[in-house]
Amino acid sequence: MKSILALLLVLIALPVTAASLTLELDHERKTWQTADLLTHPDAQTVRIADDVSYKHAMTYRAVPMAVLLQGLKPEHHVQAVALDGFAAELSAGPLLQSHGARAWLAVEDPAHPWPALADGKPSAGPFYLVWTDPQAGPVSPEQWPFQISSIKQLKTVAERFPALLPDPQLAADDPVNQGFTLFQKNCLACHRLNGAGDAQVGPDLNIPYNPTEYFAGDFLKRYIRDPQSLRHWPQAKMPAFAASVLPDPELDLLVGYLKHMAERKQQR
Template sequence: MVIDLGGDRNRVSRSRSNSAGRGTMQASSGRWLVSALLCASVLLGISPLFAAELIVDVGSKKTLTTEELLARPDVTTIQVPDDPAYHRAKTYRAVPLRALLGADGLPADQALQVTGTDGYVTNLPSNLVSAEGKAAVPWVAIEPPGQPWQKTPDGAAIGPFYLVWLDPAASGVTSEQWPYMLASIHAVPVNATKWPQIMVGNEVPADSPIRTGQNFFAAQCMACHRLNGGGDATLGPDLNIPHNPTEYWQPWALKALIRNPGSVRIWPEMKMHGFDASVLKDGDIDTVIAYLGYMAAHRH
């Protein structure tokens, strides 16, 4: 998110006189005060009074403000029956994500990388973003200026932008693919091309649970974690360097940690949330652990 404080857009010509110097100092002090108020509003979870900006780059970069998005002719009020952040129905003013990407959409060899201000990164495959017919439909929800969305039950402030889905079950959209606090949306190479260090070797059979675990790991875990240095997320630690969790967690404890971190350990700054069985079944978690065990012997 880029905040426009307005101070640098209308530059005041500098004079060599003392009065101009005092004016410049006053302007600087004013900008400092505005910045301080803005930072305080962020820390307190209050919506800033200034327009938030969303960067969209799928070939040509554009920066869209809250006001510009809300003024678009395709902005619509949508009803989300079961919002995973709030665990209930929610109503938003939103614009279709596909319309923001432009007429050309997203090439098949690229993914859509959605980055949050908290370091959370989600990579959405082209076939998910561009699917038509009976498929999930992605929308960018927009927090109205001066009317902040309420915090989630976990205490998170999710504005100013939030990627939400209508009919998510039609395409198997997971809870990790509902990123909030959006700052930017970029087209990037698919994981296998961009981060070969996360891929299993050719010796692993196509029907191996290790390969299945790799897919779950890429979709669910890489929103927060890296592996072998591969990935863009910064919210959680690398899960193979310097050590892999399978090397210091017993299997039952690692599985319990993934399912519900608080059942194993609680700490004040804990950010990891659990995965409900509707998102990851017990067998799915087993495949993720199998993949992690394999990668423990394949550091790059």
Template sequence: MWRLFCVFLLCCSGPLLAAPALTLKSARQTVTYELATLQEQPGLSAITIPNDIAYNRSMQYQALPLAPLLRQAGFQPGDQLRLVALDGFAMTADASPFLNEQGAQAWLAVESPQAPWPPLKPGKPGAGPLYVVWTHPEQGKITAEMWPYQLAMIDRVAPLEERFPMLLPDAALPRQGAVWQGFAHFKQHCLACHSLNQGGDARLGPDLNVPYNPTEYLGERFLRQLIRDPKSVRWWEKGQMPALSAQSLSDAQLGELLQYLQHMAGRKVTP
């Protein structure tokens, strides 16, 4: 329902140019840009993204280097950034990669109403009006979650562990053990779309612990298959869950992720 509501806003809210397109909230200030203002920035350049994450093909964009925008707003290395999209996607990451201007570099792709980007899939909206894309991502640890499309806000937040203690495994378990390592994989690959114990910023996918944890109703075989190839287990027209390949998450790491989920099934927090 949330995604449908956001798609309704994109399609029916009238001219997006009249509304704020991007809000940046640092510890120092809040800066709001309209889409037309971003299109007039002197740094706007034509770039080519050979392996675009959202479109799975080469794409060309008019884009701004993201680092100068973040620095002007007051963001610094070491800040925790929360990037929030119109569809409920929300990911938290260290600011340093987004502030980098050598090697892997983040760009803010800006959609023109005169040349809209194609739909992500038939019958669905495109990645616009704003989309974080990367040049030379292979030169940094740039994961798929670091390419948020339909971007609406970037703000500075406290670390996830402080804001959402209901996500944490038992503190008595070894930090280098499978459960805590699985928690690290969960933060990287799952928390941008899902909550757990209703903790987390994202509202795109269902909660993964309340009322039931997927380890309670899916055997390990089908849960592994769901993560590797979601549509082979559950198919519906508006399904959004991406497949996690062994390149992104090894079989050993997937096992650690499942151990974290199994552990958290015994640590439910009643809403």
């Protein structure tokens, strides 16, 4: 056990090396190398005033996502896959914006590596999706995937994973369907539901039990607001969803979707 821990510490301490990013779009497949992105003609130095992952201001060399995703339309859908299995589902529309909340692919320079995210952990590199003026979005923390290894164009979540869908008899603007939209934005990057989804980080949120079935009263909402306040352990990965990110009315809608899906359990 000690030898394994020592090996992990050595690996963490190794210098940052160049990396590659695979971009898989319907009309194009391309692999970008670190050096190519750092010297890309559209690369800029961007300052992020309140970085979601580092919790303070950061400066990056970055390329606009709109440039890398040329050929996509706002109604298209992409997935950013991280090295640890985190799979962020992203509508192309916000990524293609050139004003307001603007998306950038930050590129870690091996000659000037970024700091570690925490003691004993690696940096957010080699590639990190960051936003300037995120408050104009609004942009949730789950839309800041880091340690990205690939970006893929896919069908929408509803098309790929029908097991996630609420009762089809509900109106499009029903609160449950609104909660489903929030689930995709805030939860699907880490969790599956009914076995459906691509994430490999957190537990399934319906099989065998839905959290609304074992969290009494308002404890589920308290858990979403501050997971460490109810379940504290050093390796916990779930972030806190503050009211500034997920306002109370949206939190109610999200929990409403989960309660609805507790009655729609199905095994894949």
